[in-house]
Amino acid sequence: MATLTWQGSSYLTQVKVLTGRSLRKFVNSPALIFFSILQPVIMLTLFSQIFSSITATANFAPGMTYVNYLLPAILVNTAMQSSLQSGVGLVTDMKDGVIARFRSLPIRLSTILLARNLSDLVRVAGQLLLMITFGVLVYGFNPAGGVLGTLAALGLALVVGWGLSWLFLAIGSWLRNAELMQTIGFLAMFPLMFASSAFVPIQGLPGWLQVVAKVNPLTYAVDAARSLALAQPVTGVIGALTTSLGIAVVCAVIAIRGFRRPL
Amino acid sequence: MSELMIEATDVSKSFGDVRALDGVSIAVPKGSVLGLLGHNGAGKTTLVNVLTTMLPPTSGEARVAGFDVVHQSYKVRSRIGLTGQFASVDEALSGFDNLVLIARLLGASKRQARDRADELLEQFDLTDAAKRPAKTYSGGMRRRLDLASSLVGRPEVLFLDEPTTGLDPASRLGVWETVEKLVSDGTTVLLTTQYLDEADRLADSITVLSQGKVVAAGTSAELKAQVGQRTVTVTLDSVSEVDTAVEALTGIGMHPVAEGRTITTPVTASRELANVVRALDERGLEPHDIALGEPTLDDVYMALAAA
Numbered sequence: 001m002a003t004l005t006w007q008g009s010s011y012l013t014q015v016k017v018l019t020g021r022s023l024r025k026f027v028n029s030p031a032l033i034f035f036s037i038l039q040p041v042i043m044l045t046l047f048s049q050i051f052s053s054i055t056a057t058a059n060f061a062p063g064m065t066y067v068n069y070l071l072p073a074i075l076v077n078t079a080m081q082s083s084l085q086s087g088v089g090l091v092t093d094m095k096d097g098v099i100a101r102f103r104s105l106p107i108r109l110s111t112i113l114l115a116r117n118l119s120d121l122v123r124v125a126g127q128l129l130l131m132i133t134f135g136v137l138v139y140g141f142n143p144a145g146g147v148l149g150t151l152a153a154l155g156l157a158l159v160v161g162w163g164l165s166w167l168f169l170a171i172g173s174w175l176r177n178a179e180l181m182q183t184i185g186f187l188a189m190f191p192l193m194f195a196s197s198a199f200v201p202i203q204g205l206p207g208w209l210q211v212v213a214k215v216n217p218l219t220y221a222v223d224a225a226r227s228l229a230l231a232q233p234v235t236g237v238i239g240a241l242t243t244s245l246g247i248a249v250v251c252a253v254i255a256i257r258g259f260r261r262p263l
Numbered sequence: 264m265s266e267l268m269i270e271a272t273d274v275s276k277s278f279g280d281v282r283a284l285d286g287v288s289i290a291v292p293k294g295s296v297l298g299l300l301g302h303n304g305a306g307k308t309t310l311v312n313v314l315t316t317m318l319p320p321t322s323g324e325a326r327v328a329g330f331d332v333v334h335q336s337y338k339v340r341s342r343i344g345l346t347g348q349f350a351s352v353d354e355a356l357s358g359f360d361n362l363v364l365i366a367r368l369l370g371a372s373k374r375q376a377r378d379r380a381d382e383l384l385e386q387f388d389l390t391d392a393a394k395r396p397a398k399t400y401s402g403g404m405r406r407r408l409d410l411a412s413s414l415v416g417r418p419e420v421l422f423l424d425e426p427t428t429g430l431d432p433a434s435r436l437g438v439w440e441t442v443e444k445l446v447s448d449g450t451t452v453l454l455t456t457q458y459l460d461e462a463d464r465l466a467d468s469i470t471v472l473s474q475g476k477v478v479a480a481g482t483s484a485e486l487k488a489q490v491g492q493r494t495v496t497v498t499l500d501s502v503s504e505v506d507t508a509v510e511a512l513t514g515i516g517m518h519p520v521a522e523g524r525t526i527t528t529p530v531t532a533s534r535e536l537a538n539v540v541r542a543l544d545e546r547g548l549e550p551h552d553i554a555l556g557e558p559t560l561d562d563v564y565m566a567l568a569a570a
């Protein structure tokens with residue numbers, strides 16, 4: 001038997017190298033970087049300007065600025081929206097033939113999914129940090145929780161995004177259709193976003209929307225992030241973390257199964 | 264008998280109602296080239312996918328480099344290179360980064376990976392384009408990068424699925440020379456093609472696939488002999504002799520066709536050439552030229568694919 005040139009790589013190396021690849025692709029693409037910065041900036045600007053008078057209503061605590069209320073929610077929101085890109089990115093790689101190449105190599109298929117998930121996590125972390133900096137410098141974001149509270153909110157948003165990234169990887173590996181995923185993602189996220197406590201306190205919503213908002217998981221994630229950033233009594237943090245973890249575990253299993261099917 | 268590097272036994276693969284492979288068996292000895300010839304939809308890609316562990320067969324068994332493609336797929340993938348029908352390179356990465364990535368995944372250190380990438384870029388004439396994203400490459404360059412990608416780990420068995428389809432003549436020749444070089448270094452190659460000249464030039468043995476079945480197998484010479492059709496072409500000095508000559512050949516049971524002052528007639532064996540000469544001689548005809556034509560692989564292909 002002829003000797004192999006190399007003896008194969010470890011699971012860890014595979015994840016590391018593949019994660020590096022995805023990040024490099026991102027860094028190589030100025031347009032992608034530009035838009036992933038622009039999107040949260042636009043959101044922050046639009047919402048903070050449009051809704052700033054809301055703080056005058058009875059549902060807001062006195063002295064609360066809207067940007068302090070809004071930014072933790074936008075952190076969660078952005079993490080959620082970016083998680084859709086995990087699935088879309090995976091499907092795009094499948095279509096481009098890159099996955100076909102990887103599949104012909106002696107590597108574990110799950111490393112491809114894990115790398116996608118991790119590289120998106122790094123990307124979103126950068127995005128969120130930037131958004132916080134922007135919020136502080138331009139809109140005077142200055143929450144009661146201070147730096148620690150803000151970082152805790154950011155961490156929570158990342159965990160939520162990480163869990164949802166597995167959800168979209170699972171959908172992507174079974175559906176294998178980028179356009180369909182974008183559409184489904186958009187249709188699902190829009191109502192989730194607005195029928196929640198993200199932009200206004202739930203008490204300020206019409207009755208039927210309040211009902212929806214109260215069963216909307218995003219409400220709980222947003223409330224948890226907000227409670228951390230604003231140094232309010234901490235609510236639902238454990239719930240948000242365990243739910244995200246649960247979604248991640250279940251969806252990772254489903255994702256790997258779907259991904260194992262031949263191209 | 265030398266060691267078999269590819270061995271498929273009665274492999275079938277169905278996609279729903281479509282029987283893409285129907286009891287295919289092949290055997291490829293170490294260091295040789297098998298040409299898998301067949302029209303679109305014959306099942307070439309499906310067979311390559313089964314042999315490279317990309318698709319599980321519906322039934323049958325296959326071993327590559329001594330390992331079972333279903334139960335030892337990891338070991339098989341450690342020993343093979345695959346250049347699929349459609350280029351699979353990362354368009355957003357440079358040629359260099361593409362190759363380094365693969366080397367790293369195969370277990371090379373960073374240093375080894377860079378050295379191997381440089382070596383292959385040089386070999387495939389891509390050094391100048393090494394740092395550019397692959398999406399800026401021409402079709403031929405992309406193919407070469409794809410081929411280079413499948414050679415990073417110096418595979419023992421190389422699978423090439425229509426490696427030259429859509430390439431310009433110069434790039435085609437380049438691919439051929441690469442394959443010949445690899446084979447001279449001991450690599451076993453299975454290549455699929457729709458081109459006869461390609462199979463004729465590169466393959467030690469040829470398997471003709473049609474509708475998922477092997478319809479013929481052998482060396483290119485054996486296949487030609489199997490078809491049996493050869494032609495004798497007689498060129499006469501003047502048109503006036505043609506009628507006599509046709510009569511003479513029809514007289515010995517042949518089916519000549521005349522055109523101008525040349526006559527062609529199918530024969531089944533080369534010794535029939537003597538009969539042609541004798542029949543003409545008896546009528547006092549002295550041909551200007553007489554030639555025995557080899558059947559082309561084209562004839563083989565037509566005859567078999569039609570059957």
Ligand SMILES: Nc1ncnc2c1ncn2[C@@H]1O[C@H](COP(=O)(O)OP(=O)(O)O)[C@@H](O)[C@H]1O
Pocket residue numbers: 278281282283301302303304305306307308309310
């Ligand atoms: N994934 C698939 N699903 C359904 N049918 C398929 C699939 N792949 C191939 N086929 C069918 O199997 C047959 C053989 O295809 P293929 O192996 O691609 O042929 P070739 O490579 O010789 O052109 C064709 O009829 C094709 O339509």
Ligand SMILES: [Mg+2]
Pocket residue numbers: 304307308309348424
């Ligand atoms: Mg094909």
